[in-house]
Amino acid sequence: MTTPSDIYRLTTGAFPARYHDGTQLEGPVYGAQLMFTGPDAAIEVVGKKITPYMFGHPTDNTAFAALIENYESSILKQSRKLRKAPDDRVVFTGVWYHVDFSVEPRFEPYVIHVVSNSGNVSTSRYMLEMFDYDYPGEGFKGWLALEVTSPAAICNVLKSQAAKVSRVREMSHETAGFKPLQGAIWYPADDNDENDIPIVVSKLFTVTASDQPPDYDREVFATEASHTPLHDEFSEALTEASEKIQITSRLTDAFKAIWAEKASDADRQWMLREMSQSVFGVFQGELVIRAERSGPITLTDLANSSTATGSWFQVRNGDDIHEALFSAFDDDDRCQRDDVVLKERQGPAAEGAPECLLETEWIQRGPSTAVRYLAIGPEPRLSW
Structure with missing residues (x-):
């Protein structure tokens, strides 16, 4: 179940009541589709008019426009097949995938919405070959039968499972510095007890504009080291110093507590990665504010x-x-x-x-x- 306002972004549909004739239903069965990293994007087709969306809004992105021009006939052909009435609106929703400077960008659809003139939305999994890079079923990780039944519990379990199935490639290095995967989309199995169980989107972090660092979900990607008191103190000190845009005594002390203790490679790697998304850094072992540098x-x-x-x-x-x-x-x-x-x-x-x-x-x-x-x-x- 999806409302018209949700169709341009990858959002979880509304759960129906989990009861039938007063009896709580069994947990649903879901299948996971790995989801590439990128901003939410969509292609809307009304008649022969095609409109691209990014971050939930119409976009004049030139690369997106070029892709639509290249695949216009295919997009219109598939939309005609999906419409149940001439005035139905067809929306392909997914992500704009471009995290490698040396690879051409592309639109990766995951969900199809067909919106009637009355506002009813029919939502289904994208399994077409509309683009020449489409491979239906690729990245599908199999089925999971859930024991939990409440909507909140279902979403929490699926998000935890999304972190596991995407963990294999999550730290792969792409030239832009982003993780290649941002989570998984869960599609309900056809043999569930209900017909209107929604698609669940399990994003592990939020993608922002490409000139900003992505907003990572630290609870999902936390490491064992990041739960130690020293690491917690450093994270809090870094946040506080970033608000003031100055190296505070608290940040200096927290930095030295890790750096001077002959920290493990994993500890230093964690701390340097945390600072890489801030105005602070380390120069020749000393805490500094980032600046232009010269050689050697x-x-x-x-x-x-x-x-x-x-x-x-x-x-x-x-x-x-x-x-x-x-x-x-x-x-x-x-x-x-x-x-x-x-x-x-x-x-x-x-x-x-x-x-x-x-x-x-x-x-x-x-x-x-x-x-x-x-x-x-x-x-x-x-x-x-």
């Missing part, structure tokens, strides 16, 4: 203390130099696992490289392969 500087210090969000990476095979690719800073960059020193660039930009201020020497990685890093220059943007 290690990639680690650049990742942890500068306003740059990532670096370029270039590969050379023999005499063949590949075009540089941009990648957001990740845990390896922040934790000195492959630390290198970037120096001021001398002379013009190298072949296939952007106009960056800093670069490393070529670093030999094999008999005929070498790599180098470049930073502080133009940074690509996502299409949302």
Whole structure:
């Protein structure tokens, strides 16, 4: 059950009463579909008019418009098949998937809404081949029979299960720094006791505009270390300092309590990742406010203390130099696992490289392969 106001975003439908003839019904059976990371997006079709939506509102996004133009005939064809009446409105709802700078963006639909002129909404799972990248059933993780019956309990259990089924790839590094998966969508099995059990959307974090960090659900993604008193204190001190935009004595003490205690790699990785989404960082072991940096500087210090969000990476095979690719800073960059020193660039930009201020020497990685890093220059943007 879905209302017309919900159809442009991925939202959980309304649960019916869980009773029949005074008897509480059994828990429902749901199947999980892995959900890519991206802002909520939708394609609305009324007659031959196609309107794209993003973040729940009509959008003039040029990449989205180009995709619709490319697939216009297919979208109109499938919409005609889905309409029960000529004036029905068809809405394909999903996410705008673009978390890798080197891959073309695309629209990933998960739900189909057909809205009648009277306002009734018929909702179903998207299982079409409307786009040439559609593979119906791909990413489906099987069925789960629930013992709980209350709507709140059902949603909580499914969200917990979504964290488990998407855990395998959740920390995979995409070039924009986002997790590739943001959760799962749960579709009710056909043999449930009720016909109107809703689709449940289990998002593990909220996607915001691409120039902002995503709002992660810390309860879902919390690690064992983040529940220690030292980590809790650091999180609270970081939030307090961020509101004041200054390094407070409380933040300094909380930082030193972890850093000076010869923390484990996991502890430092956690703390540096927390600060990566703030104005604070670490430069040569000291707590600082992020600022523009010059060379020579290690990639680690650049990742942890500068306003740059990532670096370029270039590969050379023999005499063949590949075009540089941009990648957001990740845990390896922040934790000195492959630390290198970037120096001021001398002379013009190298072949296939952007106009960056800093670069490393070529670093030999094999008999005929070498790599180098470049930073502080133009940074690509996502299409949302």
